[in-house]
Amino acid sequence: AQSVTQLGSHVSVSEGALVLLRCNYSSSVPPYLFWYVQYPNQGLQLLLKYTTGATLVKGINGFEAEFKKSETSFHLTKPSAHMSDAAEYFCAVSGDNAGNMLTFGGGTRLMVKP
Amino acid sequence: DSGVTQTPKHLITATGQRVTLRCSPRSGDLSVYWYQQSLDQGLQFLIQYYNGEERAKGNILERFSAQQFPDLHSELNLSSLELGDSALYFCASSAGDSNYGYTFGSGTRLTVV
Numbered sequence: 001a002q003s004v005t006q007l008g009s010h011v012s013v014s015e016g017a018l019v020l021l022r023c024n025y026s027s028s029v030p031p032y033l034f035w036y037v038q039y040p041n042q043g044l045q046l047l048l049k050y051t052t053g054a055t056l057v058k059g060i061n062g063f064e065a066e067f068k069k070s071e072t073s074f075h076l077t078k079p080s081a082h083m084s085d086a087a088e089y090f091c092a093v094s095g096d097n098a099g100n101m102l103t104f105g106g107g108t109r110l111m112v113k114p
Numbered sequence: 115d116s117g118v119t120q121t122p123k124h125l126i127t128a129t130g131q132r133v134t135l136r137c138s139p140r141s142g143d144l145s146v147y148w149y150q151q152s153l154d155q156g157l158q159f160l161i162q163y164y165n166g167e168e169r170a171k172g173n174i175l176e177r178f179s180a181q182q183f184p185d186l187h188s189e190l191n192l193s194s195l196e197l198g199d200s201a202l203y204f205c206a207s208s209a210g211d212s213n214y215g216y217t218f219g220s221g222t223r224l225t226v227v
Contacts, residue, residue: 032213043116043204043218051213090157094213101147101170102216104157 002027002093004105012111019078021108023065023091026072033074034092034102035065044090050074061085086112117141118219120205126225132193135222139186139207145169146188147208147216148180152201163188164210195226 007022025031032051036044048059055067065076074091088109092102117140127133139146148160159172163182174180177195182188192199202223206216 034215036218043118043220044206045116045218046215049215101159101162101172103159106156 002031002095002103004091004093004103006089006091006105006108008108009106010109010111012113013081014113015083016080019063019076019081019085019110021076021089021091021110023074023076023105024072025074025091025093027093027095029095031093032095033065033067034094035059035063035074035076036090036092036104038088038090038107040087047076047089081110081112083112083114086110116217116219118205118207118217120203120219120222122222123220124223124225126227127195129195129197129226131195131226132191133195133224135190135192135203135205135224137188137190137205137207137219139188139205140217143207143209143217144186145208145210146182146186147206148174148188148190149204149206150201151204151221155201157204160190192224197226200224200226 003026005024034049035047038044048057050057050067058064063078088107090107091105094102119138121136144165147162150158160174162170180190202221204221206218208216
């Protein structure tokens with residue numbers, strides 16, 4: 001069965017600093033990996049996804065993530081945090097179950113200090 | 115606007131009652147997924163429908179049921195409600211195979227009092 005672990009339920013960075021949100025997954029088949037963002041009182045919005053091919057994936061709002069099979073990781077980064085990046089971020093995996101539904105990690109709340 | 119419509123946005127009801135949450139998927143999407151989001155459980159997969167047929171089931175309670183209609187909209191029925199059922203309920207849709215990701219609705223916030 002597939003699973004996702006997000007290290008750190010809360011991450012705080014200063015505006016302009018590097019953002020690094022960690023995600024490790026478990027899957028018995030080549031995974032499809034996703035990062036979603038959730039702003040307060042809103043649904044989840046897809047930031048980026050890895051399916052096949054290039055392991056460095058670029059998404060919206062300047063975020064990117066790198067698939068590292070040897071480390072079973074898919075960490076999310078952004079070179080310079082902006083106040084508007086404050087939100088909850090979810091890593092998800094699919095591919096290893098009937099129906100191919102997404103399994104989500106517990107989420108990481110990103111706080112950006114001025 | 116993601117294209118996935120959920121109604122109502124907010125619902126307050128008493129314990130023991132029954133409610134119905136509605137979801138209209140994005141145009142062209144055949145799969146509908148229901149998730150429950152709570153502070154202690156995170157995002158939990160409930161059930162998936164594909165073109166009217168149940169495709170996968172997660173940790174859905176027996177008091178909960180769902181269906182997808184011929185026009186592809188879906189309803190999640192929650193009965194004999196308990197305080198612990200208070201949560202955000204999300205619907206998501208995809209064209210077929212979710213390996214390319216879902217599109218989420220904005221959710222229904224259910225409060226059981």
